[in-house]
Amino acid sequence: MKTLHFFALMLIIVISTPLVSQDGNNETSAYLTVDATGTETISRHIYGHFSEHLGHCIYGGYWVGYDSEIPNTRGIRNDVVEALRNIAIPNLRWPGGCFADEYHWMDGIGDPAARPKMVNTHWGGVTEDNSFGTHEFMELCEQLGTEPVICGNVGSGTIKEMSQWVEYLNFDGISPMSDLRRVNGRESAWGVKYWGVGNENWGCGGNMTADFYADQYRRYATYCRNYGDNRLFKIAGGANSEDFGWTETLMKKIPHHMMNGISLHYYTTDWNNKGPATGFGEDHYFDVLKRCLHIEGAIDQHMEIMDKFDPEKRVALVFDEWGTWYDVEPGTNPGFLYQQNSMRDALVAGLTLNYLNARCERVRMANIAQTINVLQALIFTDGDQMVLTPTYHIYDMYQVHHDATLLPQTLEGPDYVLDSESLPAISASASMDQDGRIHLSLVNIDPGKAIDIQVELKGKSSAKVTGQLLSSEMMDSHNSFAQPEEVVPVVFEEARFKKGKLELTIPAHSVIVLQVD
Ligand code: AHR
Numbered sequence: 001m002k003t004l005h006f007f008a009l010m011l012i013i014v015i016s017t018p019l020v021s022q023d024g025n026n027e028t029s030a031y032l033t034v035d036a037t038g039t040e041t042i043s044r045h046i047y048g049h050f051s052e053h054l055g056h057c058i059y060g061g062y063w064v065g066y067d068s069e070i071p072n073t074r075g076i077r078n079d080v081v082e083a084l085r086n087i088a089i090p091n092l093r094w095p096g097g098c099f100a101d102e103y104h105w106m107d108g109i110g111d112p113a114a115r116p117k118m119v120n121t122h123w124g125g126v127t128e129d130n131s132f133g134t135h136e137f138m139e140l141c142e143q144l145g146t147e148p149v150i151c152g153n154v155g156s157g158t159i160k161e162m163s164q165w166v167e168y169l170n171f172d173g174i175s176p177m178s179d180l181r182r183v184n185g186r187e188s189a190w191g192v193k194y195w196g197v198g199n200e201n202w203g204c205g206g207n208m209t210a211d212f213y214a215d216q217y218r219r220y221a222t223y224c225r226n227y228g229d230n231r232l233f234k235i236a237g238g239a240n241s242e243d244f245g246w247t248e249t250l251m252k253k254i255p256h257h258m259m260n261g262i263s264l265h266y267y268t269t270d271w272n273n274k275g276p277a278t279g280f281g282e283d284h285y286f287d288v289l290k291r292c293l294h295i296e297g298a299i300d301q302h303m304e305i306m307d308k309f310d311p312e313k314r315v316a317l318v319f320d321e322w323g324t325w326y327d328v329e330p331g332t333n334p335g336f337l338y339q340q341n342s343m344r345d346a347l348v349a350g351l352t353l354n355y356l357n358a359r360c361e362r363v364r365m366a367n368i369a370q371t372i373n374v375l376q377a378l379i380f381t382d383g384d385q386m387v388l389t390p391t392y393h394i395y396d397m398y399q400v401h402h403d404a405t406l407l408p409q410t411l412e413g414p415d416y417v418l419d420s421e422s423l424p425a426i427s428a429s430a431s432m433d434q435d436g437r438i439h440l441s442l443v444n445i446d447p448g449k450a451i452d453i454q455v456e457l458k459g460k461s462s463a464k465v466t467g468q469l470l471s472s473e474m475m476d477s478h479n480s481f482a483q484p485e486e487v488v489p490v491v492f493e494e495a496r497f498k499k500g501k502l503e504l505t506i507p508a509h510s511v512i513v514l515q516v517d
Contacts (some may be wrong), residue, residue: 027229029452030413034430034438036459037407042360042431044090045397046353046404048149050321050367052097053132054123054374055336061372061381062140063132070384074139079386080372081143083379087395088402091194093149093320093367098122098204100196101155105165108133109184122204124335126433134168138190147194149320153199154213154220154237155206158218163223166195170227188299190387191230194365196320197221198237200265202246205237210249213237217250221258235318235365238263242298244305251309259357261316261365264302267375268292268348269325277326277340278476282447285344285475286418288324289445292348295322296355305364316364319356323369323376324348337374341479343472343487343509345376346390350443350511353398354429360406368395380481387479390470397468397489398514400439404431412451426451426506438516444506447475454501457516461500464517467492471510 041065064070064077071078093484099122107116108130115130141148150169152162155375167177172189181189195352197220199205202288208216217236224232236259239246250262268291275284303317324345325337332338349368356363372379378392406429413426425446432438438460444451471493479486495504495514 020326028414028449030411030426031072031251031452031454031456032428032440034458035408036457038405038432040361040406042357042401042404042406043364044088045365046149046356046360046363047089047398047402048091048320049089049371049378050093050097050221050369051371052123052374053095053099053103053120054097054370055129055333055338056373057370057380058132061379063136065131065134073143075136076140076143077381077386080379080381081322083386083388083392084144084146084371087378087392088399089146089371089395090402091147091149091365091367092141092144092371093151093196096122096151096199098200099198100151100155101157101201101205102259103153104157105134105153105168106161107133108354109168109180116274121359122283122335123337124333134165135184135186138169138186148190148192148396149194149196149235149365150192151196151199152220152224153291154201154216155204159220159223162220163225165484166192166224166232167227170230172375173359189227189230191228192310193230193233194235195224195232196235196237197224197508198261200240201237202240202243210246211253214253217254217511218258221311233260234258234259235263235320238265238318239302241266241295242301244301247302247305251306251315256310256314259315261318262306263318264299265321265424266295266298266319267321267323267325267369268295272446274326277324277329277345278342280344280476282418282475285447286416286421286423288344289347289351289416290421290423295421299355299359299363304343306362309456311361317359317362319366321367321369322352325375337493339375341377341380341391342390342476343390343470343478345477346394346470346487346509346511347443347445347509349394350398350441351392351445353394353428354427354441354443355405357401357429357431382481385481387481387484389479390472390477392463393470393487393489394511397470397511400433400513400515401431401441404433404439406431414446414449414451416449425449440512440514442506442512442514444508444510447509450505450507452505454503456501460516462497465497465502465514466517467495467512467514469507469510469512475509
């Protein structure tokens, strides 16, 4: 009888022990517990974009001009608009970047033939002919069905200039700027809400100190007026990666009623040795993912500082530039920041979006850099051709998290180990949409091991499960104009409820998004 008890006990222990063990790097199992309800909303604006006058992002990427043979609507490429509408991009930040602080918006309105030309000193020293300006950008946002996020010029522009831009865009009555807008063909105000007051003002935006910028912000922001019912959401130019002092100074010196958000920029790169976008070894693969995960902790530190001054979380953290940054593709203009985009970039996107979801209480906007042909692009264009990158497919699969309720989770899983370093191999995020469906996004960064995962969904022990998988043969598999479908999502049907738990295997270096009805 005693023996029987012993074996029964052992059986219970084996069955109820999570698949993951606490010690072994060799373990290939993970255990995720997801709560049935949550209180925070994942703002769709976390899935925002950034497009600068840089390389072929605007010119050739969106804008081909009225006379182009590439199919377009009022100068904007139809294929790109359709692709971005398919992933419901919630916002688009423009015109920079560093370009923003040398952009004078009045050069980009009126008769295109009469618009002055300028040198784009930051990006390749090319001539900017200002053919894509305010009206063209607002037309683009209307075609995309997306919210404009405009970054004004603090570095080399005047308070008057910024104030007039807001008036031009947003005032419906009679005034010098609204009259000018009408002369230029637009009767009603656009009502732009999201307004950046400078960009990287610690660097290309004027090389200011945090104290100086905070004072400048107060002056510039004062004259960015609200017109009619429109309430500007003003974003202060925030810190570079781990410059916590910058965040602290701005939180301390800028009255919180004057600032709705404070930005943060972080690029996943080794500035001394960026390395190639494809054709890399495992060392470089590991290093990029390590740097991507590293910012998670840094974001927490910025948030702690913000909590200290703003415990009610009135001021949003706006992560308005992030993404991978590698060596440019051989033979391309170094100032154009054109790089390939592989499965590794899809993993970076999946990890980043998972950890931004988890911080949605404070992080209420983020913008990947940059949408087309630049840095971690979602789309490449070449003449009339267009190709979607693995990063695009992540944004497609993750749409389900837009404005959904974040479901709190706990995750135990194995490490991905290289030499003496290790990273958590699995990342997850869970949300519930307005129809009560649960969505799980799961990332496995281990390039060599598939990982079994058991998911305990509290309050759900069986349901219909559907899914999509993005995986690839190689770590650096990518899409090209010749092979546009090398890395594309496929239907994933291998997730099943067994004894009340959802079970599946996540292939090496892959991302899965599941829907549980
Ligand atoms: O995205 C490229 C550049 O990176 C942006 O112009 C600038 O803000 C950042 O340094």
